[in-house]
Amino acid sequence: MEADKDSEIWYAMRATYRREPDAMRLLEKENFGCFVPMQYKISIKKGKKIRVLVPVVHNLLFVHARPSELKRVKSQVAYLQYITDTRSGQKIIIPDNEMQRFIAVAGSYSDHLLYFQPDELNLSKGTKVRITGGDFEGQEGIFLKVKGARDRRVVIAIQGVIAVAMTTIHPNLIEVIK
Structure with missing residues (x-):
C-alpha cells in the first residue's frame, strides 16, 4: 500500500543502537512529524531516585513524511531503517486516524499504560x-x-x-x- 508521492504518510521505523533521540532531532530539523512512545521510569543517579522519560521500546519511532523526502534523508543516515511486514516484506505504513489514536493515548506518558x-x-x-x-x-x-x-x-x-x-x-x- 504505497500512497501517492506528494502526500505525507506515517511510517514505522527503527533507529538502531538506541539512537531514537538523534533520529528525532534530525527528522524534526527536516520538518518531518515524529513520535516516539515514551514512559517515565524511576532510575537512581548518584544515590537519588529520579523520574526519567525513556522510550517504551528502544529503536522504535514513527515518522510522518512524504515518501520521496524520507527516502532522501534516509539515504544519508545509515541507522534509520523501515520496519517491514514479515509476511509481505512491505514497509509498514500506518493510517493517519490509527496513528492519531495511538499518539493521543501513548503521548500522555502515563505510568499506568x-x-x-x-x-x-x-x-x-x-x-x-x-x-x-x-x-x-x-x-x-x-x-x-x-x-x-x-x-x-x-x-x-x-x-x-x-x-x-x-x-x-x-x-x-x-x-x-x-
Whole structure:
C-alpha cells in the first residue's frame, strides 16, 4: 500500500543502537512529524531516585513524511531503517486516524499504560469499543483482558508494531461499537 508521492504518510521505523533521540532531532530539523512512545521510569543517579522519560521500546519511532523526502534523508543516515511486514516484506505504513489514536493515548506518558508486542495479544477475542468520558474520551479500541492487569482494558494497536493498553476505565464510560 504505497500512497501517492506528494502526500505525507506515517511510517514505522527503527533507529538502531538506541539512537531514537538523534533520529528525532534530525527528522524534526527536516520538518518531518515524529513520535516516539515514551514512559517515565524511576532510575537512581548518584544515590537519588529520579523520574526519567525513556522510550517504551528502544529503536522504535514513527515518522510522518512524504515518501520521496524520507527516502532522501534516509539515504544519508545509515541507522534509520523501515520496519517491514514479515509476511509481505512491505514497509509498514500506518493510517493517519490509527496513528492519531495511538499518539493521543501513548503521548500522555502515563505510568499506568501497558505496552505489548503485537504477538502478545489476541485482539480477535476482544470487543470493539468507544470511550465516552474521561481523559481518553472519543478514543476507539479493543476491550479485552491483558496480562499484567486484573481487569479488562481498552487496547489501541498499531498492526504488527506495538499495542498500548490504557488505564482501567469504568464500564459506564465505554460503549460497544457494532
